[in-house]
Amino acid sequence: MENLYKNEISKILEELGKELDISRTQYEEVVKSYETVGSWLADDTSSLKEFSPKIVPQGSFMLGTLIKPICEDDDIDVDLVCRLNKKPDSWSQRHLKQAIGDRLKEHGTYDYMLKEYDDRDYYEEGGRRCWTLKYADAAGYHMDILPSFANDGLTILLEKTFSTGSDLDTDNLAMRITDREKDGYDTDKDVENWLKSNPFGYAKWFFEKALLSTKRMFSLNESVDPIRIFESEKLPLQRVVQLLKRHRDIMFSSDKYDSENKPISIIITTLASRAYDKSENIIDAYTNIVRKMRGLIEERENPETGKLEKWVANPVNMPNADYVGENFADKWSYVKQKEDYFYLWLDKLEEDLKTLRNSQGIGLQFLNESMTDMYGKTVTNKTFANYAKISTIERHEGTRKMANKTGFLGAVGSNVPEHNFEGNNGE
Template identity: 30%
Template sequence: MFVDHRLAHRKAYLINLLARMCAELDITESRFQQAKERYEGVARWLAAGEHFLLHDLSIYLQGSTALGTSVRPIGKNEHDVDLVAFMPSGTTVWTPAYIKKVIGDRLKAHATYARLLEEKIRCWRLVYANEFHLDITPAILNLACRNQGELVPDKSLREWKGSNPRGYRKAFEARAALVPVIKLTKALDEEIKSRADIEPFPVASSGRSILCNFVQVAKRHRDVHFEGQDLALWPISVILTTLIAWSYERCVKAGVYDTEFDLMIAVLRGMPAFIRRTLPDGSPGWYIPNETTIDENFAERWNDDPDKAEAFFTWHAKAVADMENLARVDGTDLVRKRMDESFGPRPVGAAFTALDNEIASARRSGLLRMAPLVGLTATPAVAAAVPVRSNTFYGRDCG
């Protein structure tokens, strides 16, 4: 099996830069634990309220923080942490506006929460300045959903609409667990089999899935692309996450890729294939369903404003082109320039610094390896990695 190791080496460097950029944009573990402690405190306060709808209330994470695909907003030092306040006693007898008010009244009765509280259209927000804000959306059980989905308020607060954050998370995590077949891995496996002094390569586990990184890369590119434009045109995160997850599953199951970077390009290219042009009733319209519940169309706003769909496809073409061109760029300075343009200089600069420091440290200690699934890594635990010669990583002496 032929693998262009020089090109694979270059792409491994790129995928590692992107991974470290994602880590820079993500919520830190300490901040996550802080948010967890605070929303658990909110849950206890709400559940202790006298109103019967608050009895047995539970709060859980939804959205990007729950999935591990969080990206810090441009120009802000705080993350959005989306929560669901599930009320098992709630039914459609009560309007969304009333149930939302029950939650708001209870939060206002707490001195600290009242000071931090902001009312949004469908939820309540607790703002912890320069840290994060907690968006708390009320939800009740959706008896019509076979997957134990929920109902959440619509924008008017007059109607309930289907949702299933826990089911969505379960489906996403199942796809994230899929392991791609990379030619570089196979090539190294063949070398391992021919050498008695190398142990079999273990499954790589860094605590972050490939799929999560792909979603974060796309979301950050979107944020930079639309910076300064009408926020109403931005493709919402759940659309990017859903299309990338579906495309990732198809690519992993159907293809073999030279490198992880090539897989990312294939996944990005494949996103539009999962956008339907017919609604469930047979009428024309944009349709990206929530597969885990009924009557939820992530693209419903596209049908009200065609400019939203056009903005998505314009962004998508730019994202694919930028990533394809990045793989063709030769030299660290040009790579950094292109990445700055696509993702912003702050996280890119941090990624370069982190990776260069890791590589330099590993080279000094003789622990630098080329690992098949994650590219360059510094770890003595990877028994079947292949040593990398000094001064040959992408952007340095290899040109």
């Protein structure tokens, strides 16, 4: 692939990534909403006030890899943690979770949101780990709030880690969470026996992989940590993860697949981060990541069954003498379809990326149709419309011309005619 074509297709993929982003307005609305929830949990009337509850973003919202759903009517899933830094000695996981749920129910609006699921058991108990606030359809999102416990030193450690890029052991950023399917949920009061979760350690690991230099990661907001300001520009790894997740969503929206068993985002993000080679060009980063992902899935012996299992290790919950580590692909061993679907998806990715890389000289219409199949009609057409506007501006400035040899856009060659970017395929 010639550099001219490579640069142009990377620009198109960058524009596509921007179309997958939620808007600045949506982003700020989400932040405002969960800050309001945090204030309710912690204000002077709250029975939780003495435990210093704090709402903390996690997952793709924190990593900058969140994408819009395929269907505009579907919700954006926002993952949050409600962290307490103290608890009564008598509290089990159930007590902590119910205390947070009870406080939410004292607020008329949040009580209504919890009831939106129209499931009495869910209203009383919440999900397996989280309480979910279903915002109005017009808002376009819901919030999964994970009750957790961590001592009050975590905030200081987070500030040190994310503002300076400290090489602090990520295990120190771990929290203990509630999980009603685990033994001791009702009775065990010792937080050391509770399930460990480390979204902040994972975020630190991700940004160390994503950053192109050793610059600071980001500064923490004084009241909500860690939260990044809205960013329209993303690092190449962030963009590739967005593209991977969108490709997955489009492929498994087909009726021929059971969407419940499609590849999960944490496996995609982990393998992509491990495979990323610091390429600044998106198509290079994308291609190299997809080429390496298959080989990064390990086989390990299950110490309980003695059988070999596929393994995608959590990079921050590392094994020790008493702990074998966390396997993000643990369900593959008993839901075979999850493993099969992952490899089918990799096969399709490799095929589709080969099509993109071999489209040089064929024309933008063919490229539009290929990307429509990969990412969906709506975002692809918007992407090419935006790309056309950029090209028009550059043509007027005399910097945008057609490369005679490649038949694609570049800085040398003949003048570029107008294009119709409509694709033929729907989502």
